[in-house]
Each structure stands twice: as structure tokens, then as C-alpha cells.
Amino acid sequence: MTMTARKSPQTSSIDLAAQLNTLDWPQITAELDAQGCAVLKNLLTPDHCRAIAGLYPDDTHFRSRIVMGRHGFGRGEYKYFSYPLPDLIAQLRPALYGHLQAVANRWNEAMGIDVGYPAAHTAFLKRCHDAGQTRPTPLLLQYEAGDYNCLHQDLYGEHVFPIQVAILLSEPGRDFTGGEFVLTEQRPRMQSRAEVVPLAQGDAVAFAVHHRPVQGTRGTYRVNMRHGVSRIRSGQRHTLGVIFHDAK
Numbered sequence: 001m002t003m004t005a006r007k008s009p010q011t012s013s014i015d016l017a018a019q020l021n022t023l024d025w026p027q028i029t030a031e032l033d034a035q036g037c038a039v040l041k042n043l044l045t046p047d048h049c050r051a052i053a054g055l056y057p058d059d060t061h062f063r064s065r066i067v068m069g070r071h072g073f074g075r076g077e078y079k080y081f082s083y084p085l086p087d088l089i090a091q092l093r094p095a096l097y098g099h100l101q102a103v104a105n106r107w108n109e110a111m112g113i114d115v116g117y118p119a120a121h122t123a124f125l126k127r128c129h130d131a132g133q134t135r136p137t138p139l140l141l142q143y144e145a146g147d148y149n150c151l152h153q154d155l156y157g158e159h160v161f162p163i164q165v166a167i168l169l170s171e172p173g174r175d176f177t178g179g180e181f182v183l184t185e186q187r188p189r190m191q192s193r194a195e196v197v198p199l200a201q202g203d204a205v206a207f208a209v210h211h212r213p214v215q216g217t218r219g220t221y222r223v224n225m226r227h228g229v230s231r232i233r234s235g236q237r238h239t240l241g242v243i244f245h246d247a248k
């Protein structure tokens with residue numbers, strides 16, 4: 001399996017890395033710690049968003065297509081990219097990982113999970129691949145009016161990076177209505193809490209995949225997170241999902 005990047009859609013790695021560096025990472029980290037999610041404003045330009053969403057019909061980019069209704073996942077569909085990933089996604093994935101890896105290590109320490117994450121995404125992917133998790137997980141989702149994504153967790157094997165990123169490629173109010181990104185947090189022996197994350201086109205949300213630590217009065221406890229999308233009321237909505245572990 002080759003990991004060389006494909007050349008479309010075109011983007012400069014310097015631009016993307018520079019764009020990531022302009023984000024307020026101390027603020028993003030603080031929000032991840034406090035809420036289990038954080039918005040990364042204007043991660044992609046509208047041109048990048050259109051270019052990525054425009055890949056959906058071209059099956060040469062993908063390893064599989066999932067019709068959500070067939071699996072009880074909701075309504076709508078998505079496709080997993082194949083390796084080599086399109087250039088922009090191949091750059092985005094390790095760059096985001098680099099900014100999130102310290103948070104992931106801190107979370108695991110706080111939860112007493114004896115797993116650390118190496119500084120480089122390639123090193124973490126090698127761990128996944130050595131354990132048989134070799135299939136790429138970045139995905140493109142497509143929803144039409146009436147579609148929705150049930151609350152779920154993107155776990156694909158033993159190796160899990162505890163934070164993932166979803167990027168809204170469509171413009172709310174213009175391309176679609178409804179279709180809000182939703183997170184729920186299940187607390188031990190308590191009722192669940194929901195959070196709706198407002199996103200504009202090109203914004204990303206970083207959020208907990210499965211568990212995250214919460215600081216309580218009597219120490220740290222673990223909460224169980226799920227994410228999904230409320231019903232699309234009209235139009236079409238595309239999302240790019242960036243998951244850092246690969247799949248079995």
C-alpha cells in the first residue's frame with residue numbers, strides 16, 4: 001500500500017500548515033478539555049470545500065460506499081477514501097494530528113489509559129497497520145433532505161486516537177437547512193447532555209471519539225461521547241470526516 005498523495009484537489013502544503021498555525025490552539029485545547037469539542041474556524045476555503053465535495057461521484061477516489069439506511073446508521077450515504085488520499089486530505093490528516101496529539105496524550109493519562117501517541121502521525125499509523133488496521137478511514141458524507149446520521153462512535157479496532165475532526169463542506173442556509181452536528185455526553189449515573197455545534201462552510205469541529213476525561217470534585221471521571229447529525233430539512237450537505245486511526 002502506497003501512502004503517496006494524489007494531486008487533486010490542488011493545494012499547497014505551506015498554505016494549509018500556515019492556516020492551521022493561525023488557529024488559536026490554546027483556546028481550542030481549552031475547549032476540548034472543557035466541552036469535549038472545539039470549532040476550528042475557516043479551516044478550508046470555499047474553493048477547497050467545493051473541490052473535495054466534488055470528488056463524491058468519482059469512485060476512483062474511494063474504497064467503499066455505505067448506504068446508511070441499510071445498516072441502521074440513519075439515512076444518507078458516505079464513502080471511505082482509498083490510499084493514496086487526495087493531496088489536501090493527505091496533508092490535513094497528519095497536520096491536524098500534530099496539533100491534537102498532546103491533548104490525546106493528556107486525556108489518556110487523565111483516564112488512566114496506558115497508551116501514548118507518538119509525535120508523528122506516520123508512527124501512529126504504523127502501529128495501526130501492524131495490528132491489521134490498514135484500511136483508510138477519511139470519509140466523505142453526502143446527505144439530502146430527510147437524511148440524518150444516528151449517534152455513533154467511529155471505532156474501527158483496538159487502536160483508537162481519541163479525537164477526530166469533521167469539516168462542513170456545504171454552506172448552511174444556502175446549500176441546506178437543518179442538518180446540525182450534534183454531540184451527546186453520557187455521564188456515569190447521570191442523565192446525558194447534548195451539544196449542537198454551529199458550523200459555517202469550511203469550519204471544522206474537533207471532538208472526542210469515544211471517552212474523554214472530566215474533572216469532578218472527587219477526581220477525574222470518564223464520559224462516553226457520541227456524535228451524529230440532525231435531519232437535513234432541505235438541500236444537500238457534504239462533510240469531510242478525518243479519523244486518525246485506520247480500520248480493520
Ligand SMILES: O=C(O)CCC(=O)C(=O)O
Pocket residue numbers: 141149154165166181227228229238239240241242
Ligand atoms: O456529517 C457530519 O457532520 C458527521 C460526520 C461523521 O459522523 C464523521 O465525520 O465521523
Ligand SMILES: [Fe+2]
Pocket residue numbers: 152153154227241
Ligand atoms: Fe462519525
